[in-house]
Amino acid sequence: MPQRHTVELVSVFATGPGGGNPAPIVVDAAGMSDAQMQEVARHYGHESGFVFPAPPGSECDFEFRFWVPNHEMSMCGHATVGAVWLLHQSGRLQRDRLTIQTLSGQVGIRITGHTxxxxxxxxxQPVGRIEPLEEAQLSRDEILDVLGLNGAQLAPLPIQNACTSRVKTLIPLASTTDLDALQPRFEKIEALCERIGSTGLYPYATFDAGRQIFDARQFPRASGYPEDAATGIAASALSFGLLANGMVEASARTITIRQGRAMKRPSQISIRFSLDHGRPDGCWLGGPVRFEAHGGAPS
Known part of the structure; x- marks a missing residue:
């Protein structure tokens, strides 16, 4: 008989009832085909994570793969956090420092405590790359059109492409009210993102500058759903954009990215820069995880 692969549904980065980004996870995916993994993502309609044995010679502890309904992804922050949490819950971790192989490269893992x-x-995540958009004025006008904004609703900061694992377009808004009220023209997002070299639009606004708290929303290019409740990879990219714009400290102090409120899935991602002689050389991202549903779904 074919092997059954159990899917566990967790909610990652939740900060209130009904919050967080759902992540279907298979912690023992050995033997699963690409078609089977994609079917899990399509069944649930969310980014899904799959845990495999480490490739021979990789010196890693596991290999993780990630799928959305439309395609495989090179890296997914919240599914990685959720998968490691599940591995720990099931007693499969022998230590609190790990290395995971992904299509995006090797990812360090650390268990920092228990709740x-x-x-x-x-x-x-590696140090972020921040770049201005090509044809900046044309891109700005097109972004405003797609998001249904006028120029006065932008903060006096640059629109930037930022990347730690995948390129996200950081769009600074003047207020969290404008952020919450966004009603994008979703049918135009994929073409816009293709033209500006991005995998998603990430508008953001300052909530509390002194406490380094920022609100954001993520509209992916072509994942098979219109919006993400919490996006760790985009949040880490945003942290380096904030650093480049002088909005956060070059320190290990926590940066908080809040997301999902407009979807009624309140979420919170914590980012801390890793430092080399006082200069950020990457970051650590994390947040709470909890079960949404146990075992089931297609294999």
Missing amino acids: AEGAAVEIS
């Missing part, structure tokens, strides 16, 4: 709901997990 009432399980391990506190942080994952590494």
Whole structure:
């Protein structure tokens, strides 16, 4: 008989009832085909994570793969956090420092403590690359059109492409009210993102500058759903954009990215820069995880 692969549904980065980004995870995916993994993502309609044995000679602890309904992804922050949390819950981790192989490269993992709901997990991201958009005025006008904004609703900061694992377009808004009220023209997002070399639009606004708290929303290029409740990879990219714009400290102090409120899935991602002689050389991202549903779904 074909092997059954159990899917566990967790909610990652939740900060209130009904919050967080759902992540279907298979912690023992050995033997699953690409078609089977994509079917899990299509069944649930969310980014899904799959845990495999480490490739021979990789010196990693596991290999993770990620799928959305439309295609495979090179890296997914919240699914990585959720998968490590599940591995810890099931007693499959022998230590609190790990290395995971992904299509995006190797990712460091650390268990920083424990909460009432399980391990506190942080994952590494490399130092961010920040670039201005080509044809800046044309791109700005097109972004305003797609998001239904006028120029006065932008903060006096540049629109930037930022990347730690995948390129996100950072769009600074003047207020969290404008952010919450966005009603994008979703049918135009994929073509816009293709033209500006991005995998998603990430508008953001300052909530509390002194406490380094920012609100954001993520509209992916072509994942098979219109909006993400919490996006760790985009949040890590945003942290380096904020650093480049002088909005956060070059320190290990926590940066908080809040997301999902407009979807009624309140979420919160914590980012901390890793430092080399006082200069950020990457970051750690993490947040709470909890079960949404146990076992089931297609294999």
